[in-house]
Amino acid sequence: MSGGAVELLEQIAHIGVDTERGGYTRPVFSAPELALRAWFIEQADRRGLDIDVDGNGIIWAWWDAPDTRRVDAIATGSHLDSVPGGGNFDGPLGIASALAAVDVLRERGVRPARPLVIAAFPEEEGSRFGIACLGTRLLAGLIDPQRVRELRDDGGVSFAEAARDAGLDPALIGPDPVRLAALAAFVELHVEQGRGLEDLGQPVALAGAIIAHGRWHVRIEGRGDHAGATRMADRQDPVVVAAETVRALRAHALVVDDARGTVGRIKVTPGGTNVIAASVDLWMDVRHRDEAAVRRIVDEVTAATERTATAEGCTIVVAEQSFSPTVAFDAALRERMLAVLPDAPVLDTGAGHDAGVLAGAIPTGMLFVRNPTGASHTPAEAARPEDVAAGVTALADVLESLLTR
Template sequence: MTGLADIADVGRDPRRGGYSRHGFDRSELELRAWFTEEAQRRGLDVTVDRNGNLWAWWGTPGPDAVVTGSHLDSVPGGGAFDGPLGVVASLRAVDVLRAKGFVPRRPFAVVVFVEEEGGRFGVACLGSRLLTGAIAPEAAARLTDQDGVSFGEAALAAGVDPLRFGRDEEALRHIGVFVELHVEQGRGLTVPVGLASSILAHGRWRFTFSGEGNHAGATLMTDRRDPMVPASQVVLAARRAATDGARATVGRLVPNPGGTNVIPSSVDLWLDARAADDARTRAVVERISQAAKDAAEEEGCAVRITEESYGDTVHFSPSLRDEIAGVLGDVPVLPTGAGHDAGILAAHRPTAMLFVRNPTGVSHAPEEFASDEDCAAGVVALAATLERLAG
C-alpha cells in the first residue's frame, strides 16, 4: 500500500525482526518528519500540541472538529501495520475526498499520537493520556527507558517542552468526534472492514523481587535467596489465573545484574492483564499477586508490586457507531482486547474505531498483515465515514 511502502525501511529491527519505533527515538522522529511532509504536500497545516502530538488541519482549526488518525510508534519487533496503517489511511482518505471535490463543513484534522505502545517508556497511550489528563505530567516526564533517558528528556531533545505537559483543554475542545482506523489484532474479522464495540479492561503491573546476589558456583542451593525463582513462578501463575476469556502475559523480565554465572540480586518483570471488566481484571491480578507473594516468602525474598497503568472497560459511542454502520452497511461489530488512543479519548468525546482484516490473526509481531485490497477497502470506508461526519 502506497504510504506504508514509503516508510517500510524506517525502524527495521535486525535482531527481533519487524520494526522497533518508539516515542521520540530516531525512527519515530523520522516518521514524524515523513508525516509532516506528506500532510503539507496535501495542503494541510501541521501543528504540535503541548504534549508532542501532531495535528494536520484541513482548513482552519476550530472546535467540534472531526478528527481521525492513529500512531506511528511500535512495540519492540512489531508489525508494519499497527499504528501506521491508521495514519496512512487517514491521509489517503483525504485524497479520496479531495478527488470527489469534497470540502468539509466542520473543522477536520488528522492526528498522530506520541508513544501509543509504551514500548520505550512503559506506559501506553502517553500522548492521549497527557492530552486528557489521565496521567500526571510530572509522572509522565519522569518515566525512563532502558538507557535511563526520561520521557521529558527525550521530548525536550525533540523540541517539545516537558514543562508544558498536561491536560490540553484547547485540543479537547477541538475534538468533536474521533475515528481511528486500525489493523484488527486477532482473528475476529472475516470480511475486509469492521467496527469496534468495546475494549477489554487492561493494565500493566511491575513486580520487583529482591533477594541476595551471589556466586553461581560457590553458593549452595540451600543457601540461596534467588529472586529469579519467585519471578519464574509469576509466569506460570499468570497462565493459571487467566481463565474465562481473561488474558495475562509476562512479556518482559530483567534480572540484575544479569550475569550468566551470577545469582541475581533483584528481578523486575512486567505483567499485562486484561479481562472483560474491571472486577474480573482485578481478580486475575490479585490471584497472580498472591502467588508472587507466596513464592517470594518461600524463597526468602521480598516483592514489591506497582500498578504502572490501567484502563477500565471502554464502550465506544453507540450512536456514533450506529451512524457509521448506516454509512458502511452491514459490517460486523466486535470487541477488542487491544488498547488504543481512541479508548483513552472515549471517556471525553464520542469515539469509534474501524478495523481492517488481519488474516494471520497475529499482531505485535512481524507476521502481522493486511492485504492491499483490504487496506484499500479500509480507506474507502474511512473516507465515507469522514464525509458523513464532516459534510
C-alpha cells in the first residue's frame, strides 16, 4: 500500500489545471475545489468511513472505534484548495496520505481504541476571500461569522453566496466548541515548503513552530487621467505610491534577520495602458518569528507609503486582514511523535497551516514530506514517490501510536 497516496494524487491530477499560469488553480467552492471535495467523499466512502459535513463546510470522515462514542478522537487531514497556479501537493498530499494511512493501518490489523477522523478544511489558502485558514478560524471561534459571510471575492461574490451555491447554509457557519472538544489531537501532514529536508537528506520531518505572519490590504486612491494629456507635475498617480510600498517593504524586511515581506498581488483600476490609474489595491504578506518585528515592519512601510502618498496627492488606507502569532506546536505531542520517529529532524516553517490555527484549542503537530525543489505555491513544487510513501508510513506510525494509546 506504500504507493497509495501517489495513486490517489494521480486521480486528481487533471482537476483544476491552470493552462495560463501552469500548475493548479482551485479556489474554495469553485468547480475544481468542489470536484476535489466530491472525490474525497467518494474515497472516504469506499473505505467505509462515515461522512459528516459541518456548518463551516469542513468535511469529516470518521473511522469509528468499536464500542466508543465520537469523543477523545485523533484527527488528521489538510485542505483541498490552492493558490492561483499552485502545485498538486500543497494540501491534497495531506488528504491523500491520510486516506492511504487508513489503508496501511487496516492492513496491519490495527484496532483503534479511539476514533480517527480525517478532516478536509475549506479556504486554507485564502486565495478567494483573502483570509487564510478560514475554515479552522471559524471552527475555533477566531473570526466573526458575519464578517465572513460578507467577504467578497474579486468577482463580487460574497462568501455567503458561494457557500450557498456549494450546498451549504451560510447561517450555520461559526464556532463549534462541541466538535473541537471531541478531538484529543490533530496531526497534519504537508509537503515541506522549503529545502530543509532536501539539505538534510531526510524524507520526513516534524514541525517545531510556525513563525508569525499576517496579511494587510493597502488601498491607494489618486486621480485617473489621460497618459498623454496630463503633465507629470499635474498627476496624482496611485501607482507611484504603490511602487514605494513595494520598495519600502523589501527594504525594511531585508534589514530584519530572517524576516519575509511580499507583495504578490496588485490590482490597478481601471488598468488601461494609456490611462493614469484612479486607484491601486495591493496586499502585503509579512512574516517573522517575532510578532513585534512583523508589526514594526508594517508600521514602517505604512509610514513610507503615507509620505509618498502625501507628496503625490493621493490617499491610502491600510487594513489588517488577518494575523497569526508565532505557534509552537504541542511539546508533549511532538515528543510522542519523536518516540515513534526518532530519526526525524524538527523544522520550523514560515508557512501557515490549519494545524497552527487549531493549536490554540487542541494539541496539534505536523509532519513534513521532503520537497526536492524547495518551491511551493508554484508548479515547481514536488515530492518524490518514495518520499510520499515514507510520509504515509510515518503518518500511519504516529496515528497507530495515538489510536492504540
